Each structure stands twice: as structure tokens, then as C-alpha cells.
Amino acid sequence: MAAEKKTAIPKDIVALSFEQALAELEAIVARLEGGQVDLEESIGIYERGALLKAHCEAKLQAAQTKVDRIVVGADGGLKTESAEIG
Amino acid sequence: MADATDAADNLSEFSVSELSAALKRSVEDRFGHVRLRAEISGFKRAASGHCYLSLKDDRAVIDGVMWKGIAAGLRFLPEDGMEVICTGKVTTYPARSKYQIVIDHMAPAGIGALLAQLEERRKQLAAEGLFAPERKRALPYLPDVIGIVTSPTGAVIRDILHRLDDRFPRQVLLWPVLVQGEQAASQITAAINGFNALPPGGDIPRPDLLIVARGGGSIEDLWAFNEEAVVRAAAASGIPLISAVGHETDTTLIDYASDRRAPTPTAAAEIAVPVRRELQTQLLDLERRRLGALGRNLEERRARLVSAARGLPRLGEILGLPRQRLDAVGDRLPRALMVNIRHGDARLSRLTPRIRPDMIRERVALRRRDVDEWSRRLAEAQSRRLITERQNLTGLGKLLGSLSYRGVLARGFAVIRDADSKPLHRAADAHPSMPVSIEFQDGRKTAVIEPGNTATASTKPSRAQDRSNAAAKKNPQGELF
Numbered sequence: 001m002a003a004e005k006k007t008a009i010p011k012d013i014v015a016l017s018f019e020q021a022l023a024e025l026e027a028i029v030a031r032l033e034g035g036q037v038d039l040e041e042s043i044g045i046y047e048r049g050a051l052l053k054a055h056c057e058a059k060l061q062a063a064q065t066k067v068d069r070i071v072v073g074a075d076g077g078l079k080t081e082s083a084e085i086g
Numbered sequence: 087m088a089d090a091t092d093a094a095d096n097l098s099e100f101s102v103s104e105l106s107a108a109l110k111r112s113v114e115d116r117f118g119h120v121r122l123r124a125e126i127s128g129f130k131r132a133a134s135g136h137c138y139l140s141l142k143d144d145r146a147v148i149d150g151v152m153w154k155g156i157a158a159g160l161r162f163l164p165e166d167g168m169e170v171i172c173t174g175k176v177t178t179y180p181a182r183s184k185y186q187i188v189i190d191h192m193a194p195a196g197i198g199a200l201l202a203q204l205e206e207r208r209k210q211l212a213a214e215g216l217f218a219p220e221r222k223r224a225l226p227y228l229p230d231v232i233g234i235v236t237s238p239t240g241a242v243i244r245d246i247l248h249r250l251d252d253r254f255p256r257q258v259l260l261w262p263v264l265v266q267g268e269q270a271a272s273q274i275t276a277a278i279n280g281f282n283a284l285p286p287g288g289d290i291p292r293p294d295l296l297i298v299a300r301g302g303g304s305i306e307d308l309w310a311f312n313e314e315a316v317v318r319a320a321a322a323s324g325i326p327l328i329s330a331v332g333h334e335t336d337t338t339l340i341d342y343a344s345d346r347r348a349p350t351p352t353a354a355a356e357i358a359v360p361v362r363r364e365l366q367t368q369l370l371d372l373e374r375r376r377l378g379a380l381g382r383n384l385e386e387r388r389a390r391l392v393s394a395a396r397g398l399p400r401l402g403e404i405l406g407l408p409r410q411r412l413d414a415v416g417d418r419l420p421r422a423l424m425v426n427i428r429h430g431d432a433r434l435s436r437l438t439p440r441i442r443p444d445m446i447r448e449r450v451a452l453r454r455r456d457v458d459e460w461s462r463r464l465a466e467a468q469s470r471r472l473i474t475e476r477q478n479l480t481g482l483g484k485l486l487g488s489l490s491y492r493g494v495l496a497r498g499f500a501v502i503r504d505a506d507s508k509p510l511h512r513a514a515d516a517h518p519s520m521p522v523s524i525e526f527q528d529g530r531k532t533a534v535i536e537p538g539n540t541a542t543a544s545t546k547p548s549r550a551q552d553r554s555n556a557a558a559k560k561n562p563q564g565e566l567f
Binding site: 017018019022025026028029032033035037039042043046049050053056057059060064065066067068069070072078079080083085 | 226227228238243244247250251255256257258259260261262277280284290362365366368369372373375376379380382383384386387
């Protein structure tokens with residue numbers, strides 16, 4: 001499976017939200033477990049499942065709290081500055 | 087009169103101004119700080135910001151004034167009919183012979199009054215459809231950027247950030263606001279609208295979820311979240327919005343307008359994001375099942391293939407029987423050919439002795455005799471037929487002779503012909519002076535038709551008449567023909 005991780009994730013999967021990707025992955029696993037899929041198709045969706053999983057993992061890993069506060073300028077314009085919240 | 091004058095002498099004399107000033111002093115000294123319970127009536131806010139109103143009960147009324155600074159600091163909106171408790175000082179207005187109370191504090195008389203106002207506003211906004219369930223938007227399952235509208239200090243923002251960190255750290259944009267006091271409602275409104283005004287993909291990331299939060303407090307403390315502007319901003323927000331104001335038992339109007347109400351700020355963080363570890367576990371489980379399922383799929387298919395292959399007969403078995411038949415037939419083929427040849431030979435040998443020339447010669451002699459006989463009979467029949475035909479011909483010749491016109495001439499008639507030897511059949515054909523020939527039985531003579539005589543034939547005075555002559559037609563003799 002190491003090879004799959006190196007594969008670039010296609011755009012249509014990158015565009016998916018975590019929830020959409022997870023839901024599709026669940027559907028794929030359910031179909032594979034059902035055993036009713038043609039062999040060729042089962043390999044195709046198996047590989048797509050790997051890409052969906054990689055996409056979900058990326059979404060899970062890129063998680064670090066970053067807090068900025070909105071500052072309204074005198075002219076009404078907005079900017080942000082890093083906020084230290086005790 | 088004298089009594090009256092004496093009486094007047096005994097009283098000190100005031101000018102109007104003096105009396106008014108004395109009254110003013112007395113009133114302000116005596117009622118410099120009073121607490122008054124009353125019902126508001128005739129409430130007016132002037133353009134200057136000062137408020138004028140009457141305070142009344144069932145039997146009396148007193149005018150009141152609330153200067154701009156005090157009016158702006160009120161946590162509720164004074165309305166006619168509202169029962170309030172005011173503190174202030176009573177003062178007079180000498181120019182008009184009036185007195186009034188200058189209010190320096192006003193509060194609704196009891197929670198009941200505020201709640202009644204709240205309920206009234208809730209009904210009005212509900213009637214507009216601002217709280218309709220179909221207006222609620224679904225919250226994103228995993229927001230990337232969370233916008234939080236609350237005070238930058240205090241426990242609320244810390245609680246939310248800590249809970250987000252525990253569950254699923256996210257990027258947070260804090261829009262700091264006052265959450266109570268006179269500026270609170272307008273700041274909260276501006277923050278909600280400001281987040282919604284952020285363009286997607288701009289310098290400041292547009293949040294995909296908003297949390298509007300405040301810690302617990304009295305109903306007056308939470309009042310900003312009941313203000314119409316705040317409620318309308320929350321209802322109009324294009325970004326899904328979680329409200330988390332006060333404790334679980336506190337309900338403010340923003341809770342009706344938000345897409346989801348959280349009982350506490352901490353709960354808002356729990357609603358906002360799933361737990362990362364749970365998702366990772368779920369993902370691992372799916373991965374394990376995905377790997378296993380394909381393996382099982384392949385294994386199951388391999389097993390089916392093996393069992394199907396086992397059922398397949400071997401090629402040798404399939405071909406064996408036909409080959410056997412082929413071999414058997416192949417062996418028999420040359421033998422069958424030889425047998426067949428020998429069989430033909432035998433038939434030939436049997437027939438050969440039976441073919442002799444004398445068999446044919448006899449038949450030829452026989453047939454030749456037949457030919458001779460038939461030839462003789464043909465010649466006889468031929469000569470008989472010739473005799474008969476000759477007799478017939480002779481008879482017919484006689485008949486022909488008897489039918490010839492010459493026979494008629496022999497009986498004394500004549501034929502008249504024109505110069506071209508064509509017989510004249512009618513008198514009309516015999517023109518005057520026309521040369522004609524007359525044929526008798528023994529020869530011909532020439533004659534000429536008499537000129538000028540057209541009425542009668544003027545042939546020779548003989549019995550011979552041309553049967554075609556016109557004149558002969560009038561002759562009875564001519565009619566014989």
C-alpha cells in the first residue's frame with residue numbers, strides 16, 4: 001500500500017469534504033464486503049478507496065489550533081492579528 | 087376690612103418668583119432622591135436623545151424626563167404600559183408651574199415585565215418566519231475555519247478553544263465584542279454581518295461556521311442577545327451559526343434564530359467539530375475492512391475458479407472417443423474399398439459370358455424382315471392411292487369443262503369484250519362507237535357499238551347477248567342470265 005500513498009490524489013477527491021470522502025469510502029467498503037462487484041470494478045473502487053482514505057487522513061492530520069482576532073481599522077477595513085488567549 | 091388688613095399684615099409677602107423658588111427648594115430638598123414605581127405612558131425620544139414620558143398609576147400622573155446619557159445606558163427599551171421602577175429627584179419648572187421627576191435610573195418592575203416584552207418580540211419575529219425550521223442550515227461536518235463572536239477575555243473563549251483543541255484543532259477567527267451593556271447589541275450585529283461579508287478566498291479566510299457565545303448572567307445581562315438587530319443578523323447569516331448564550335436554562339431570542347442552539351459555550355465547541363481520534367479510528371477500521379474485503383473477494387473468486395476448473399473435462403477425454411471412432415473407420419476404409427472392388431469384379435465376371443454377337447444378329451434379321459414387309463405395303467398403298475386420285479382428277483376435269491363459259495358459247499351465247507379483252511358485263515359499259523370483240527364458240531369477230539344509241543344494245547342481231555350490257559338488262563332475254 002506504500003505505492004498508493006505516493007499517488008497524487010485526483011482533483012475530484014481533493015474537492016470532497018471530509019464527510020463526503022468518508023461517506024464514499026464507507027460505501028466502497030460496504031460494496032467490497034458485499035462481494036457483488038465485478039472483479040475489475042472491485043479493483044477500481046478498491047484503489048479509489050485508498051485515495052479517499054489518503055484524502056481523509058490528510059484532513060485529519062492538518063489540525064492545529066490557530067487563533068487570530070479580527071481588528072476593525074479606523075476606516076472600517078478588517079485585518080487579523082494573532083490572538084493569545086489564556 | 088380691618089381684620090382682613092391685619093391678617094394681611096401678619097403674612098410675609100412673596101413675589102411669584104420668590105414663591106416658586108421657595109417651592110423648588112422645598113421640593114428638591116424633600117424629594118431629592120426618590121424611588122418611584124409607575125407605569126410608563128406617552129414615552130417619546132426627542133431628536134436630541136433626551137426622553138420624555140409620563141409616569142402614572144390609577145389615580146395620578148407625574149411628568150418625567152430622562153436625559154440622553156441615562157437613556158442610552160438602559161438595558162431595555164421603555165414602552166408605554168411597561169411597569170418600571172425609577173429613581174431620581176423631583177424638581178419644579180417655575181416658568182410653567184410644573185413639577186416633574188428627573189430619572190437617573192430606570193428598570194423594569196420585576197422579571198415578569200421583561201419576560202412579557204421578550205415574549206411579545208418573540209411572537210412578532212416568529213410571525214415573520216425568522217425562526218422557521220426550514221430556514222435552518224445544516225452545520226458542516228468538519229469546518230475548516232470557525233468564526234467566534236464573543237468577549238476576548240473571560241472563560242467563554244478559553245472554554246471553547248480548549249474544547250476545540252481536545253476534539254479537533256481548527257483555525258479560529260475571534261471577533262471581539264462587548265457582550266453586555268449599551269454597545270453590545272450593535273457590536274454583535276456588526277460581527278455577525280462582518281463575518282458574512284468576508285469574500286471566499288480573500289485575505290481573511292471566510293469561516294464556514296459561526297459561534298456566538300456568552301457566559302451565564304441575569305436576564306438583563308443577556309439582554310443584548312434578545313435585541314432585534316442581533317436576532318435578525320443571526321437569522322440572515324449565510325454561514326451556519328451556533329448560539330451559546332448563558333446557561334442551559336437561559337433562552338434568548340438568538341437561540342430561536344440560530345441554526346443550532348448549544349446549552350453552553352463548551353457544548354458549542356462539541357457541536358462544531360467531531361472528535362479527531364474517533365474519526366481516525368473509523369478511518370483505520372474502514373481501511374482494514376477495505377484491505378480484507380478485496381483479499382476475500384480475490385480468494386473467493388480463486389476458489390470458484392479452481393472448483394470450476396476441476397469440473398472441466400480434460401481435452402484428451404473430450405477427443406478420445408471421436409478419435410477412437412476415427413481410427414476404427416480409418417482401418418476399415420481400405421478394406422471396404424477392396425471388398426467393393428472385388429464385388430464389382432464378380433458382377434462383371436458373371437455378366438461377361440452372357441454377352442454374345444448372335445443375340446444381336448437374330449434381332450437384326452428379325453427387324454429387317456419387318457422393314458421389308460412394311461416397305462412393300464407402303465408401295466402398294468401408294469399406287470392404290472394414285473389410281474384413285476387420277477380418277478378423281480378426270481371427273482373433276484369433265485365437270486370443269488361443263489362449267490366453262492365455252493360450254494355456254496356452245497349453246498349459242500357469245501362473250502363481248504372491250505379493246506383490252508375485258509368482258510363487258512353491262513350495257514352502260516358499252517359506250518357509243520366503242521370497238522368490241524365478240525367471242526363465239528368457234529372464234530372471235532370485232533364490232534363497234536352504234537353511235538348515239540344508248541337506249542338499247544345494238545349488237546349484231548344474234549341471240550348472243552352480253553349479259554353485262556346495260557341494254558340487255560331491258561331485254562327479256564338478258565334476264566335469263
